[in-house]
Amino acid sequence: MADLRELYQDTILDHNKRPRNFREIADASATAVGHNPLCGDRVTVYLRLDDGTIEDISFVGQGCAISKASASLMTDAVKGKSKADAHRLFERFHKMVTARPGDPVDASLGKLAVLSGVCEFPVRVKCASLAWHTLEAALERKQETVSLE
Amino acid sequence: MAKPAKVMLNVPAIKADFPILQRTIRDKRLVYLDSAATSQKPKQVIDATSDFYSRYNANVHRAIYELGEESTREYEGAREKIAAFIQAKSPTEIAFTKSTTESLNLVAYGYGLKGKIQKGDEIVGTVMEHHSNHVPWHFVKDHKGAVLKYVDVKDDGTLRMEQYDDLLTDRTKIVTVSLCSNVLGTINPVKEIAKRAHEVGAICVVDAAQAAPHMPIDVQDLDADFLAFSGHKMLGPTGIGVLYGKQELFEATEPLLGGGEMIREVHLGSAKWNDVPYKFEGGTPNIAGAIGLGVAVDYLTKIGMEAVRGHEMEITEYALEKLARLKGVQTYGPKDVKKRAGVVSFTIDGAHPHDIASILDVEGICVRSGHHCAQPLMERFNLPATARASFYIYNDMDDADALVAGIKKVQEVFA
Numbered sequence: 140m141a142d143l144r145e146l147y148q149d150t151i152l153d154h155n156k157r158p159r160n161f162r163e164i165a166d167a168s169a170t171a172v173g174h175n176p177l178c179g180d181r182v183t184v185y186l187r188l189d190d191g192t193i194e195d196i197s198f199v200g201q202g203c204a205i206s207k208a209s210a211s212l213m214t215d216a217v218k219g220k221s222k223a224d225a226h227r228l229f230e231r232f233h234k235m236v237t238a239r240p241g242d243p244v245d246a247s248l249g250k251l252a253v254l255s256g257v258c259e260f261p262v263r264v265k266c267a268s269l270a271w272h273t274l275e276a277a278l279e280r281k282q283e284t285v286s287l288e
Numbered sequence: 289m290a291k292p293a294k295v296m297l298n299v300p301a302i303k304a305d306f307p308i309l310q311r312t313i314r315d316k317r318l319v320y321l322d323s324a325a326t327s328q329k330p331k332q333v334i335d336a337t338s339d340f341y342s343r344y345n346a347n348v349h350r351a352i353y354e355l356g357e358e359s360t361r362e363y364e365g366a367r368e369k370i371a372a373f374i375q376a377k378s379p380t381e382i383a384f385t386k387s388t389t390e391s392l393n394l395v396a397y398g399y400g401l402k403g404k405i406q407k408g409d410e411i412v413g414t415v416m417e418h419h420s421n422h423v424p425w426h427f428v429k430d431h432k433g434a435v436l437k438y439v440d441v442k443d444d445g446t447l448r449m450e451q452y453d454d455l456l457t458d459r460t461k462i463v464t465v466s467l468c469s470n471v472l473g474t475i476n477p478v479k480e481i482a483k484r485a486h487e488v489g490a491i492c493v494v495d496a497a498q499a500a501p502h503m504p505i506d507v508q509d510l511d512a513d514f515l516a517f518s519g520h521k522m523l524g525p526t527g528i529g530v531l532y533g534k535q536e537l538f539e540a541t542e543p544l545l546g547g548g549e550m551i552r553e554v555h556l557g558s559a560k561w562n563d564v565p566y567k568f569e570g571g572t573p574n575i576a577g578a579i580g581l582g583v584a585v586d587y588l589t590k591i592g593m594e595a596v597r598g599h600e601m602e603i604t605e606y607a608l609e610k611l612a613r614l615k616g617v618q619t620y621g622p623k624d625v626k627k628r629a630g631v632v633s634f635t636i637d638g639a640h641p642h643d644i645a646s647i648l649d650v651e652g653i654c655v656r657s658g659h660h661c662a663q664p665l666m667e668r669f670n671l672p673a674t675a676r677a678s679f680y681i682y683n684d685m686d687d688a689d690a691l692v693a694g695i696k697k698v699q700e701v702f703a
């Protein structure tokens with residue numbers, strides 16, 4: 140049975156209340172805006188890239204606890220990583236939040252595993268992946284707003 | 289209980305008619321508080337639609353045989369019931385559509401875009417409309433050069449009526465307004481709005497999607513020119529809606545769909561249309577849906593729309609009182625239940641509406657979260673989203689209590 144505490148773990152609540160890297164980057168080399176029209180969530184991701192490595196990353200925006208915590212955890216997780224590694228991490232993350240409830244969680248996801256409870260709430264998958272889709276757009280330097288319909 | 293029980297409906301008896309309300313959600317009793325999105329259906333309605341398919345399925349108006357006569361009789365019988373339900377003068381003033389959305393598009397297209405509206409003519413709407421009463425009028429603006437104006441909403445959730453007077457000019461051709469807001473619950477003074485529209489020679493289009501299920505509607509008293517609503521919000525099936533139009537305005541409205549059913553004669557390159565309302569019902573209609581809606585109207589009429597309204601006022605007052613006592617919880621719309629329906633939008637400090645809905649879901653409580661297809665209104669109140677609970681005949685004080693307990697749980701999680 141889906142448990143409230145599985146979805147809203149303390150780490151998530153903490154990142155929701157005190158999001159990490161929640162700021163703009165003035166000299167960002169790439170930015171992208173993500174929008175989830177279903178709930179009105181909006182996130183902007185800022186990147187400073189150096190030779191294919193994410194030197195710095197931040198975000199601003201408004202959203203539900205899941206999307207905000209996910210964005211915050213994401214920024215911590217991909218900082219210092221190469222573009223390719225960030226992309227692979229997103230793939231593994233996406234697999235986790237769309238897994239069947241009860242499936243084993245990929246240990247290499249580290250802290251991101253606190254969002255594994257999302258798979259019990261399919262309507263919240265978009266909230267958890269909004270920041271990641273936005274990061275991908277920023278990495279590909281797409282200018283348009285990412286919209287999760 | 290805060291109020292005398294005598295005005296309350298017999299909820300356990302009503303609940304017994306709704307098969308879905310017997311089920312559990314995540315091992316909890318289902319507390320359905322999203323009837324403003326779509327209502328649940330009593331077994332009488334479910335049986336009526338399946339009865340059509342199992343006993344007398346045939347196309348309407350065309351079959352010579354007995355089955356077709358039966359289906360046509362039931363389909364037209366539903367039209368008569370709906371006409372009586374809203375005090376239309378004749379069933380010919382009732383057209384079946386698929387929804388409120390289609391009904392409003394039909395008016396905007398057939399009366400506005402294809403009809404009377406000229407460049408510079410003015411259409412007055414309101415800031416609180418559902419997207420389905422905004423976007424069709426955008427089409428009229430874009431294609432005919434009509435000018436759109438909007439009556440603002442005051443902080444208390446009511447329309448700025450003094451501004452409405454200023455917006456009306458001799459170029460105003462259409463005034464369009466919801467009888468009841470799907471976000472604020474506000475019941476708008478449509479009778480007064482229509483009267484003033486008529487004084488400048490405009491017609492009044494009414495979105496009754498949130499009103500028809502919940503309160504008595506008398507189109508004669510309102511003097512509405514067109515009035516739209518959906519079956520699925522009033523115990524009926526999905527995919528069936530209604531457009532009421534005064535006979536002479538129906539005559540002056542062009543059809544949205546060309547095809548079978550809506551014609552009298554067709555030649556290569558031209559056609560003569562059928563009489564109203566059939567000219568609006570191109571193609572095989574949603575026969576089972578119309579019959580089901582007729583039975584839903586029977587169900588509501590048996591309870592009595594005054595009683596439905598009274599029941600919902602009691603729960604709404606009770607819920608608003610309870611919510612007002614919770615610190616950090618805001619509700620929107622008029623505080624006086626005489627001015628509002630049982631739609632209660634709320635926010636909780638520190639908790640996003642999406643999280644509110646998820647946490648309530650775990651408790652078996654269904655509420656909506658988001659912009660409720662009313663983005664201009666949300667912008668007016670500077671809200672990205674709200675949570676919304678809405679009440680109907682199968683809800684009672686226990687459901688309101690469950691909502692309050694659920695909200696406390698949300699506050700615990702986000703403490």
Ligand SMILES: Cc1ncc(COP(=O)(O)O)c(C=O)c1O
Binds near residue numbers: 324387661
């Ligand atoms: C006030 C109002 N108008 C129009 C609609 C559209 O109804 P439908 O989706 O059935 O066409 C709704 C439904 O949410 C509504 O609440």
